[in-house]
Amino acid sequence: MISNLSHINESAAIGEGVQIDPFTMIHEDVVIGEGTWIGSNVTIFPGARIGKNCKIFPGAVISAIPQDLKFQGEETLVEIGDNTTIRECVTISRGTIDKKTTKIGSNCLLMAYVHIAHDCIVGNNVIIANSVQVAGHVIVDDWAIIGGSSAIHQFVKVGMHSMISGGSLVRKDVPPFTKAAREPLSYAGVNSLGLRRRGFSSETISHIQDVYRFLFLNSLNNSRALEEIEVNLPATKERDEIVNFIRSSERGVMKGYIN
Template structure:
């Protein structure tokens, strides 16, 4: 399962079912679980933990040191879950001790060609990052969010669940859950109605999120005032997710 032209450090731990292509280098402190397939010319450095049934394509760089100038070689790590697809040329950096000391990627994500995930990022589950999307250090991307091609995300920005970021957008501020954002700097446009339909949200839930969006963005309220108004929409989980994504913001939400 390991090509004779691959280089695997003896201190790496690979399940016997892992496939490693030619001219790939896997360093010390790397752990890879069952069923993962690694293409040719991939570099994986540790400490990194990679889960089951991932597919990592050629020329990806996974678990490399961060270029953050504060980083001085401290032991940090990358954690990746299961069933992720990491396409050609993707770069993923480990964390720094100034933050979490780890970069975390969940499960069932699609990272398309030349995506970059910076140090100390947290990427949830079922996300899609399209070609050349780049997230800087300390960014949070929640479950089911989509970043279109060439989207750029500033440090410490948080992108809520089911949000959609349009192509070529530049995010300086947080995107609430379910919101579609486009432009440079990115601005809110509408809710991600189509995404909600695809994921099985009911018509009433979509209508409730639309009401929540209008409270936040169409009535001239501050975020704090909108949070109070949102409580009047009841206890629907989708509205709760929207509310929480606004309440947690420290950089401020897109306007």
């Protein structure tokens, strides 16, 4: 299951049933969970912690040192959860002194040529389409979908169950449950189709839409909109997720609807 044409450092911890194809290089201080497949011409640098039953396609580079001039060679990690697929030529940089770790969750799909920079945190069940470039310190919450060829500015946060249109320039935070499109990136409605596919009821989706009417369709500033939401709409985990996301945003959130 492990090609003799690959180089595996003797200190690397390789789980049962791992398949490693020819011409792959695995360095020291690497852990690979059982049942994972690693294609040819993959390079896995020190600090990689890869889960079970992952698929890593040819040309991927995992846990290279960050492209950050402040990096001083500190020992940091890349952690990848179970059942995650990493397609051709994806690059994932390990962390810096800031968070120590770059994290990719379980059941994710990173399509070809995606770059995930240092200290990013990507949740579970996330889909990142071809050629998306994610700068350092970005947070992508569970179930988010990012369209191909998008570029995400450092320190941006992408909320859970959101969907970002292909080719987007993401300079501001994208709140949960939303669709984001246009230039500059703006609110394009609630991700209703995605929410239905994941079992959200029509009542819950309608409630989320009510929250965003206050935020993005009523010409209120964010502080006033949040006050109106808390006064006029019942407390639910979805409402509170949105309110807390907006309140904690450091970069500010994307614009409201633009004709």
